[in-house]
Amino acid sequence: MVAGPEVMHQVVPMLEASFHRCPLKGGEEVVVARVAVSPPPPVASPEADAEVELEVPDLERKAPLETLQFVPNIRSGSFADMGPRRYMEDEHIRIDDLSGHLGSLLLCPAPNAFYGVFDGHGGSDAAAYMKRHAMRLFFEDSEFPEAVEEDELFFGSVENSIRKAFLNADLALADDSVISRSSGTTALTALIFGRQLLVANAGDCRAVLCRKGTAVEMSRDHRPTYDAERQRVTECGGYIEDGYLNGVLSVTRALGDWDMKMPQGSSSPLISEPEFQQTILTEDDEFLIIGCDGIWDVMTSQHAVSLVRKGLRRHDDPERCARELAMEAKRLQTFDNLTVIVICFASELSGCLPPSDQASSRRMRSCKSLSAEALSNLRRLLESDE
Known part of the structure; x- marks a missing residue:
């Protein structure tokens, strides 16, 4: 397990941040902060508060790699x-x-x-x-x-x-x-x-x-x-x-x-x-x-x-x-x-097979799961349809 980044909380009067979770490939999320920057008084700004997007690049790059690491199932x-x-x-x-x-x-x-x-x-x-x-x-x-x-x-x-x-x-x-x-x-x-x-x-x-x-x-x-x-x-x-x-x-x-x-x-x-x-x-x-x-x-x-x-x-x-x-x-x-x-x-080698082979393997397992009586009934049903 990879420990999450340590977050330091500090009061900054000039910043107001709202946080949004952005899903990444592999199920991980990156926290994106939208920070409202207020102009310092007493200078007035003619424009509305600007929004700046900040991302944590290390988390975005490393988290998926860690979660996708192969772990043997022995x-x-x-x-x-x-x-x-x-x-x-x-x-x-x-x-x-x-x-x-x-x-x-x-x-x-x-x-x-x-x-x-x-x-x-x-x-x-x-x-x-x-x-x-x-x-x-x-x-x-x-x-x-x-x-x-x-x-x-x-x-x-x-x-x-x-x-x-x-x-x-x-x-x-x-x-x-x-x-x-x-x-x-x-x-x-x-x-x-x-x-x-x-x-x-x-x-x-x-x-x-x-x-x-x-x-x-x-x-x-x-x-x-x-x-x-x-x-x-x-x-x-x-x-x-x-x-x-x-x-x-x-x-x-x-x-x-x-x-x-x-x-x-x-x-x-x-x-x-x-x-x-x-x-x-x-x-x-x-x-x-x-x-x-x-x-x-x-x-x-x-x-x-x-x-x-x-x-x-x-x-x-x-x-x-x-x-x-x-x-x-x-x-x-x-x-x-x-x-x-x-x-x-x-856990099983079938995950390494091509899709066609996996389907064939599933069909074989399905056939083997039928009892002798069920196979006999199925055979009679098919013959009656003919």
Whole structure:
């Protein structure tokens, strides 16, 4: 909410003002003052009192922009499947109302949400640990910043806090004697505060934004085939063999895997440092897909976006869309576990459809709402008219 301008009241004997409300586009009003200017005595004026119109330019310019700002209406759905593997090593977190979940622990701009996908390898220990301790690691131990307004300072602090959470989680996995040192997990998190979307990634999970039907990748896959990662690995004394880091691991960033990392404080080819991408959401941004590499191994980002968009137009159910995306990956013969989260930013996608498609969608919903008996009666009525 934008506070209205402060009005100072002062007695001015020479001015008499009457105020009128002028409607603006978007439902806002600008106060226009008609001021009667009386000539100072004792000089007489041959003319009647003149009228001068005064407007408040800042209010006229800023108010409509503030009221028309896009505010995400967050809702989500998720689906996880073992796929062709013998064991499930993925975990995920889906929280559409973060402040409601954490209560007094968090003061931040609204709406707010938190999502994470953890793709384990070398067993499920590391991924399961991340899911179990994520709230503590990301929002309690990391000195998460507090604010009620979105600004650059707040989001700079958020990024530093999330980076610290990734690094501390990595160290926590090393210190936990129950977790095998050969167990590790990739990690991708997405935070929404107001209109700001912040994605942090370490590994080969992927976040893809749908912007007016076009796929916008919000993360980069940290694999040995990625040139920047290959160069970093080489500079740290590592090597790539048959597409694997040190001939063992298919990713170049992950939490855990302490049997492959150098002692704490040393430079290592395998790191837990996340990469960040951030954007301001607008009405063009329809939904975000977060998925493990079991999805992206067999389909492009655009394929996934088109499939989910089609599903939302048909039934407007993000949970069902997540399942359909995983089933498509299975149909395309993925060889990995499957985990997908679909996060929508509008109350329904039908508002993004052309008028002709909206009418068709309404007709389909109307037909589906008829009972079998009503359809039978309608059919008999139509046949009798013939």
